[in-house]
Each structure stands twice: as structure tokens, then as C-alpha cells.
Amino acid sequence: MLGKVLMKGNEALAEAALIAGCRHYFAYPITPQNEIPVYMARRMAELGGTFIQAESELAAISMVMGASAGGVRTMTSSSSPGMALKQEGISYLAGAELPCVLVNVMRGGPGLGGIAGSQGDYFQATRGGGNGDYRTIVLAPGNAQELADFTVDAFDLADEYRIPVLILVDGYLGQMSEPLTLPKPNGKKFEKSWAVRGSEGKSKNIIASLRLVPDSALEVHNLHLQDKYEKITEEVRHVDEYRCEDAEWLIVAYGAAARVARKAVDSLRTGGTRVGLFRPLSLWPFPDRELNEFAKEVEKVLTVEMSLGQLIEDVKLSVNGEAEVDFYGRAGGAVPTLDDIIGRIYSYEHQDHTHVQAS
Amino acid sequence: MTEEIVIAGFGGQGVLLAGKLLCVAAMRRGLQVSHIPSYGAEMRGGTANCSVVISTEDIPSPVIECPSVVIALNGPSLVKFLPRIRLGGMLIWNRSLIAIAPSRSDLFSFPLDATDISLANGTERAANMVAIGALLRLKPNLVSMKSIEAALDEVISSRNRKYNSLNLRILSVGYEMAEKIVANK
Numbered sequence: 001m002l003g004k005v006l007m008k009g010n011e012a013l014a015e016a017a018l019i020a021g022c023r024h025y026f027a028y029p030i031t032p033q034n035e036i037p038v039y040m041a042r043r044m045a046e047l048g049g050t051f052i053q054a055e056s057e058l059a060a061i062s063m064v065m066g067a068s069a070g071g072v073r074t075m076t077s078s079s080s081p082g083m084a085l086k087q088e089g090i091s092y093l094a095g096a097e098l099p100c101v102l103v104n105v106m107r108g109g110p111g112l113g114g115i116a117g118s119q120g121d122y123f124q125a126t127r128g129g130g131n132g133d134y135r136t137i138v139l140a141p142g143n144a145q146e147l148a149d150f151t152v153d154a155f156d157l158a159d160e161y162r163i164p165v166l167i168l169v170d171g172y173l174g175q176m177s178e179p180l181t182l183p184k185p186n187g188k189k190f191e192k193s194w195a196v197r198g199s200e201g202k203s204k205n206i207i208a209s210l211r212l213v214p215d216s217a218l219e220v221h222n223l224h225l226q227d228k229y230e231k232i233t234e235e236v237r238h239v240d241e242y243r244c245e246d247a248e249w250l251i252v253a254y255g256a257a258a259r260v261a262r263k264a265v266d267s268l269r270t271g272g273t274r275v276g277l278f279r280p281l282s283l284w285p286f287p288d289r290e291l292n293e294f295a296k297e298v299e300k301v302l303t304v305e306m307s308l309g310q311l312i313e314d315v316k317l318s319v320n321g322e323a324e325v326d327f328y329g330r331a332g333g334a335v336p337t338l339d340d341i342i343g344r345i346y347s348y349e350h351q352d353h354t355h356v357q358a359s
Numbered sequence: 360m361t362e363e364i365v366i367a368g369f370g371g372q373g374v375l376l377a378g379k380l381l382c383v384a385a386m387r388r389g390l391q392v393s394h395i396p397s398y399g400a401e402m403r404g405g406t407a408n409c410s411v412v413i414s415t416e417d418i419p420s421p422v423i424e425c426p427s428v429v430i431a432l433n434g435p436s437l438v439k440f441l442p443r444i445r446l447g448g449m450l451i452w453n454r455s456l457i458a459i460a461p462s463r464s465d466l467f468s469f470p471l472d473a474t475d476i477s478l479a480n481g482t483e484r485a486a487n488m489v490a491i492g493a494l495l496r497l498k499p500n501l502v503s504m505k506s507i508e509a510a511l512d513e514v515i516s517s518r519n520r521k522y523n524s525l526n527l528r529i530l531s532v533g534y535e536m537a538e539k540i541v542a543n544k
Contacts, residue, residue, distance in 0.1 A: 006383050006392070176421040177379070177394040179386045256420065263419035335422050 061089030071195025091130025095209030116333025117171025244276030368432030492533025
């Protein structure tokens with residue numbers, strides 16, 4: 001633990017964005033992500049970057065669009081209801097193929113909901129709340145270290161594929177302090193010949209999401225986007241497989257819920273129960289083939305989430321009938337408990353035994 | 360070893376700082392730590408609290424249902440957290456501000472005149488240090504006085520570092536108070 005720092009998740013993420021070279025950050029305040037704008041306000045001033053507390057969420061995402069079009073690394077952050085307000089801009093960014101990093105530190109919903117952590121925006125994040133056929137890469141860190149590391153990755157992925165990358169965090173991860181080692185700048189450079197930086201002596205770059213002429217322009221553009229999404233689906237598949245090798249039961253969870261699930265796996269393994277944790281680190285693309293392979297080997301899959309039936313849709317699509325899929329979720333700021341997860345897996349074993357006795 | 364510690368008091372009594380001190384000190388010892396502040400719709404004059412988990416193992420959730428240790432620096436905090444302390448757990452409570460002794464007998468209860476001790480040392484704001492000092496004695500395997508001393512240098516902003524020696528002095532008074540309580544039990 002020497003050389004580590006104790007940082008709040010939100011602050012670790014903010015510092016990592018600076019390490020990744022982000023110097024343009026725009027946001028509107030909302031709990032439980034407020035440490036990010038507070039941190040950025042102070043550090044951007046020190047670094048000569050740009051921090052703007054926008055007049056609204058829509059204004060903030062529009063500023064991101066402008067900064068990204070200018071070719072710089074840019075980010076905005078918010079929490080659930082604020083993220084809902086940004087969806088128009090996210091669709092425009094996706095349509096215009098502008099790279100940026102978005103952060104959603106989720107709180108309970110629907111509506112204004114509450115301020116405690118939740119995973120209720122899984123659909124919003126992975127299906128997209130904006131209009132049109134678009135995707136954003138969605139990364140799901142599970143601790144302060146990953147919050148920092150994934151943020152650096154997010155900027156690289158955004159630039160590499162010219163796509164908005166969303167870091168999906170819950171309020172507990174954002175608010176809790178943990179030890180971490182801050183990442184080092186990786187020095188990756190991305191050529192942005194498409195950026196709008198003044199056209200004197202060069203041909204004009206035009207960035208737009210409106211495509212009317214010729215008639216086929218929009219379909220051609222959509223097909224191009226689909227090709228890109230296909231490529232990302234092949235190349236970006238992040239997953240953490242924990243004690244899955246010989247598992248009879250498999251738990252699928254991400255973020256804060258996965259931390260409790262991981263502990264449950266350790267406890268159950270100590271008692272001789274063969275259980276593993278499949279933790280997707282990218283929620284789009286979802287590591288479906290990888291999960292499907294494990295599903296073929298297990299009796300049952302338990303989805304654990306801090307929402308009421310969202311992650312489970314991707315789990316079922318991935319498992320595709322290879323195993324039974326069960327569900328345990330909490331909502332509105334509640335965290336899944338260790339006892340509940342352990343109890344659920346025990347009940348599978350117990351059912352199994354009674355079945356054997358009955359026959 | 361896992362300790363789940365809730366530190367609670369009025370806003371301004373330094374409960375978040377006390378939690379952070381424990382975390383940094385434990386982290387430097389190579390232990391796993393997590394710290395999360397309460398952020399409910401707290402009112403001015405109401406309770407502020409933080410949850411600290413210190414463990415030899417990975418920490419699943421920073422949220423504590425049934426704490427093994429509660430430090431209650433004022434009455435409302437005691438009312439809120441007393442029922443949640445686990446059987447055989449530990450309660451350190453600030454007798455200076457809490458008139459009625461806690462009603463549970465199934466836990467280890469340690470009254471401290473934390474605010475009075477702080478005042479006697481020239482500040483009313485170091486009741487948190489008295490409590491942390493006592494905790495160091497009552498949970499000797501958690502963190503050492505030396506690591507807390509180093510943590511003070513790390514956690515306290517340079518603007519307030521001039522109070523570190525005072526904080527340390529008050530911390531050791533808390534330690535000695537706990538020593539007396541332990542000796543008399």
C-alpha cells in the first residue's frame with residue numbers, strides 16, 4: 001500500500017481525466033458526482049485548462065460537442081436525471097462521430113429519485129436514450145483503481161473509434177474513498193485531421209449530424225456507423241472472470257454489486273460450493289460470447305444488479321438458453337447483501353439435493 | 360480481521376476527518392480500507408457520519424449495516440446508531456454531550472468526556488481526536504499511534520497542519536483515558 005493514495009472515486013476519475021490530457025471539461029452540478037466538477041474547477045485553473053459550469057446539462061454536452069469538433073480531449077459528467085437531459089447531445093455526438101468521455105455517477109430513479117447510488121441507468125447507457133441507430137462504448141469500473149484506469153482507456157477508445165465513451169459508475173463507487181495508484185500518461189497520440197481548426201490554406205472540414213443530400217446520404221452514413229460498431233464489438237470486449245473455471249453456478253454483476261458478489265463467491269468457495277463471478281467491464285459491447293461459453297458449463301446463472309431487471313436482459317441474450325437465468329436485484333439506493341446472494345446460491349444446491357432425494 | 364466503524368456526530372465535529380485519518384493510517388499498514396460519508400438529506404445541526412471499513416481482505420461494500428464499532432460524538436448519533444451495533448460490538452460515546460447512558464448491555468460501552476477534554480486543551484473541536492485516541496487503545500491491532508501521526512501529516516491541509524501537535528496531544532489524552540477505563544474493568 002506504499003505509494004498509494006486514498007482518493008474518493010469521483011476525484012480519482014477526475015485526476016485520471018487530467019492525466020489522459022483532458023483540458024476541456026463542462027458540467028452542471030448534481031449529487032452524487034459533484035466532487036468531479038469541484039475537482040476540475042480547481043485543477044483546470046492550475047493547469048490552464050477550461051472548466052465551465054454550464055447553465056444546464058444540455059449546454060454542457062453542447063460545449064463538449066464544440067470542444068470535440070475542435071479536436072481536443074473533452075469530458076462531461078453528471079448523474080442519472082442530468083444524464084437524461086444530455087441525451088440529445090449524445091445522439092448528435094454519435095452521429096457526427098465526435099470523440100468524448102461521458103461520466104454517469106448513477107443515483108436512484110425514476111425521475112429525480114434519490115441521491116444514493118444505484119445502477120438504474122443500465123438501459124439508458126447501453127441502449128441509448130437519444131434518437132437514431134447509434135452506440136456508445138460503455139465501461140463499468142468496480143473500484144477506485146478501475147475508475148482511474150478506465151478513464152484513461154476511455155479517452156483512447158473515444159479517439160481511436162471517434163465515438164462517445166460512457167463511464168458508468170454508481171454513487172457508491174463515486175462517493176467512497178479507496179487506495180489507488182494513479183495511472184501514468186501513456187503518451188498515445190491520435191491524428192485528428194477531421195477536426196475543425198481553421199481552414200486557411202486547406203480544404204474545409206465540416207462536422208454535422210444533419211445529412212439530407214443526396215437522398216441516400218443518411219443510409220450510407222448509418223451503414224458506415226454500423227461497420228464501425230461491428231469493429232468495436234470485435235475489438236473491445238472487456239471482462240473479469242473470477243473463479244469461473246470449474247463453476248457449477250455463475251453470478252453476473254458489475255460495479256458495486258459485483259464487489260458484494262465477489263465476496264459471496266469467496267465465502268461460498270470456502271464452504272465447497274463451486275461458484276464464479278463473471279463481471280463485464282464493458283457493458284457495450286457486452287462480452288456475450290464469453291458469457292455464453294461459461295453458461296454451457298454451469299447449472300444456473302444468477303444476475304445481481306442494483307436495478308430491477310436491466311442487466312439481466314443482456315445476460316439472457318448472451319446465455320441464449322444454455323442455462324437457467326435467475327435474478328436478484330435491489331433498487332432505490334439499496335445495495336445487494338452478502339447474505340442474500342449466499343442464500344440464493346445455497347438454495348440452488350438445496351433444491352438440487354431434494355430433487356435427487358425425491359427421485 | 361475486518362472492522363466496520365461508524366463515526367457520527369454534529370456537522371463540524373470532524374467525523375469525516377477522523378474516518379480519513381483511520382483509513383490512511385491503516386492503508387499505510389497494508390490493510391484494505393474504504394471510507395464513505397453519509398449523504399442523506401442531512402439538516403444543519405443534524406448528524407453527519409462516515410462509514411469506515413478496515414480489513415485484511417478485499418472490501419465488498421463500503422456501506423455498513425451492523426457496525427462493529429460506533430463512535431457517537433453527540434446524542435442524535437447515539438440514538439441513530441445504537442440499535443445497529445452488532446452483538447458484542449463496541450460503542451465509544453461522548454459523555455460531555457450525551458446525558459443519558461446508552462441502554463444496551465450486550466455490547467462494550469466506553470464513555471468519554473471527549474468535548475470536555477478537548478476544551479481543557481484549548482479547543483472545542485478536537486472531540487474527534489479524543490475518540491480516535493481511545494479507539495487506538497481499545498482496538499490495539501487496528502493502527503498505531505505512530506501511523507496516525509504520519510496520517511495527520513498526510514491528511515491535514517497545509518493550512519491547518521500547525522494544529523497537528525495539538526491534535527496529537529489530545530489524541531494521546533484519549534488514549535490514556537481508554538487505558539484507565541480498561542485498567543478499571
